[in-house]
Amino acid sequence: MRVIVIGAGEVGRSIASNLADSNEVVVIERDPEVVEELTYSLDVLSITGDGTSLDVLEEAGVEDADIVIASTDDDETNLVACGTAKTVSEAFTIARVKKTNLLDTWRRTTTAFGVDFMVGSDLLTAHAIVQIAGLPGAHDADAFAGGAVRMGEFEIEAESPVAGDTVQEADRFDSLTFAAIFRDGEVTIPRGNTRIRAGDRLVVIGSPESVQEFATQLYPADARDGTDEIVIVGGSDIGYQAARIFEDHGLKPRLIEQDPDRARELAEELPKTTVMQSDATDTDFLAREHVGEADLLISTLENDQKNLLVSLLAERQGVDRTVAIVESPDYIELFEAVGVDIAVNPREETAEEITRFTREGEAENVAMLESDLAEVVEFEVDRESLLVGQSIQEAMSELPECVVVGAITRNGEHITPRGDTHVQAGDHVVVFLATEILDDVLDKI
Structure with a gap:
């Protein structure tokens, strides 16, 4: 798939980085120094120019593009870029905007401004804040499978009831998976004998009730006061x-x-x-x-x-x-x-939403963690998946180490995955994995 990204700020750079491994990505950026840096840091074609210019878009191959993503910090620039791309291309256009009134106008027809999909960064950020606020002590939170699965990231304090416990000792919650630990800037996949330390960032995935109960035990004062x-x-x-x-x-x-x-x-x-x-x-x-x-x-x-x-x-x-x-x-x-x-950070929230949308067909939902060090991905399993026909333990032996099946939903029912659990075609699976292995894993499962 050919993807053109207009604007190489934090949002554009993050999107390009996430899509570069499995797509042909072209980045248009006005700043020549940024273009030069991108050429060396990412496997993308970088062009110096104005993304609203038809000549620049044609230089980027807009006629053959599948998706055009306008992600600059200026709303009007993004709208004009999408409209210009539509004059010579059938590419699907995505625009990032801050002004909610533009989002409201677009929603009335979903074809306004020549934009096929619009991402309102301020509204997304507000929703992210409310999600986190509803979970005591959470540093990040997201919902999957239509709300049947929840993910929470928590910092373990010295007085936490699980600090010093092994994962096996701490695993006293129904419908909950200890998916990962962020420690000293690295991802650790916890095993039964992994000891949880103060200062760790612990990621759990499970039913909303189990994640809420876990948060309540970690931060009882917050939960009591609400x-x-x-x-x-x-x-x-x-x-x-x-x-x-x-x-x-x-x-x-x-x-x-x-x-x-x-x-x-x-x-x-x-x-x-x-x-x-x-x-x-x-x-x-x-x-x-x-x-x-x-x-x-x-x-x-x-x-x-x-x-x-x-x-x-x-x-x-x-x-x-x-x-x-x-x-x-x-x-x-x-x-x-x-x-x-x-x-x-509103830009991180925006990059996450646009990346999620561009992966539709591969993933139903995406949450990026720790500045995109890792991701939690939801997808629907088909009959060709590595997970079908064998237990999760058997399937994991054929995947990289940094992969954890955090939750399964089947016909809307939550299933807590264990080593002997068998996934069926049509199940929705929520997986934690390191970002660097995402494309390889999705190809298999």
Whole structure:
């Protein structure tokens, strides 16, 4: 498949990297230095130019392209690029946008702007925040198989009930698979005698009830108090969308917005949200409004430094859990190292969604973990799959080590995979694997 990616920022680079092994990928980027770097770092053809230019698109072979992905940081550029590609090509076009109003317009016809599939990064980010918020202590969370399977990533603290246990000792939960451990920047596939250490990032896959129970035991205080008291800082589109989704879940968040006009607008559009017009870095205001009593504070300001400051101030005030939007990927580790519980990068969320969509036919759903070090993939098993006709233990002997079958659903019923479990054609299987072996594994299973 020939794929043209327009824009080689974090989103475009991630998409190109994920698709390069099994597709012919061409990247169009205006910055010649980035183009030169890409030529050496990825197995892609890189072209210097403007992706809205018909001449540049033709140079990239748009007439023969199967997919064109416009992933620059500018909404209008992405829309024009897709529209231009449609004038000379039958390629399927994907556009990344931040403005939700553009997404709303496109959804009315799904053919507006010459875009076949539109990804709204702000709305995706808001949904990711709400998913994580609903799982005590989770650093990442996702749902698979229509909600019948859930994945959660948790950091193991020194006082955690499973810290120091072997996986066999910790495996006391029904319908749960200990899929992986991230330790010192590497992926470890846990075996029964693998010991869980403080500081590990543990990935579990299972039924929603079992993952929730596991989270509750890891973080009993968070589970007991719940996340009923939510404070959102910043009336950005991400902040607004998160508040709206929380409202849909029956919650009544509070939202702090400094601009009086924007605060008034949000108050009118969010009937169940208490909108407060103030500066969230004002410690007297935070104390007066008892922000420190919140179960969760989400900082969605359009500035990384301010998000960091607000999160740290909230933590000092006593907030149980903090989530911050981080636009620069270089800051993600810094945020979490200095005390922010969860850093969410909208570009990562967008790259994940676009990659998932381009893999349709291979995968039903995709979640990328630890900056794309590993992935959790859902797919429907066909009769040619390596998994069919033998036990999981037998099938695993023919696959690389970094593969774990985390869950199976059959006719909507959840099945916990064990070594002697037999997968049937038509089952939906959720698998954890290292990103570097993804294409090889999908070819076999």
